Amino acid sequence: MSCPDCFRGGRATGEPQGHIETLYGLPTYITGTSTASSTQSTIIFYTDAFGLELVNNKVLADAYAIATGFRVLVPDIIPGGPMSPDVLTMMDQMGAPVSLFNTWGQIKRIAVTLQVMRLVLPFLYRSYPGYAACNKASLDYARKVKADLHPGAKLGAAGFCWGGNQSLRVSAQPAVEGGSERLIDAQFCAHPSGIKLPDDFVNAVMKFKTPVVVAHAENDSTLKTKQVEESEATLRQKVGNGQGENGFNYEIKIYKGVAHGFSVRAVPGNRKEEDGADEAKEQAIAWFKRWL
Known part of the structure; x- marks a missing residue:
């Protein structure tokens, strides 16, 4: 499995x-308010692999809406549908220690592993976050939202795991095909999956001077911290320090001691993950309030 931590974690209350x-043709979880007012900005919340099936995504979207006062849209956008949250329990069962001499325990582990693969492999085949079909669906939706905003209202994008790929890539796109106006006015992503570094970071920041924040998990199993640090160095070389120098604003923060998925699927009782999730939430809220 290319990213086991993409399918691990806890369930929110x-x-x-x-x-x-x-x-815009998709089932969408709407929180904050049903319609955008003349001055109200909107955030598109691109979920992890579990989509609207996992309550965590809705609860976090609610927190964004309450703290910012903006409308938050969570589209059911994953091609073929999201991953079943049942996989979270199965992954825990797979990782539970079993004695080598516990024959029945080993058989159960094998059976659970086969169940997980039966769900995960088709998902990755149809919905790997970097696929053109995924990126196109995310882009089309964002453009439709942007086109419906009133003058003065802005559009933010937040992405997590699977959705982090989407939010970064739509940030490098114009509001209309071939246009010069940026589509996204502020972006936050946490532990994005399936991205290409440094290109996806650089493009998100440079193409339209979109303010970009990345919350990186130090122990991410697929996106190594060294890659992230090297990408940040590339950004500094190309555009400056990210604090408004040359008109570019970005922030890359490394969250120590946490794994991929921490910001949206923190395990209840794991203090480090819970604290990291709270801090990442506040980081995102502050960024959106600043730029939207």
């Missing part, structure tokens, strides 16, 4: 405050 309706 809390009752979603928004509702689901069809928006």
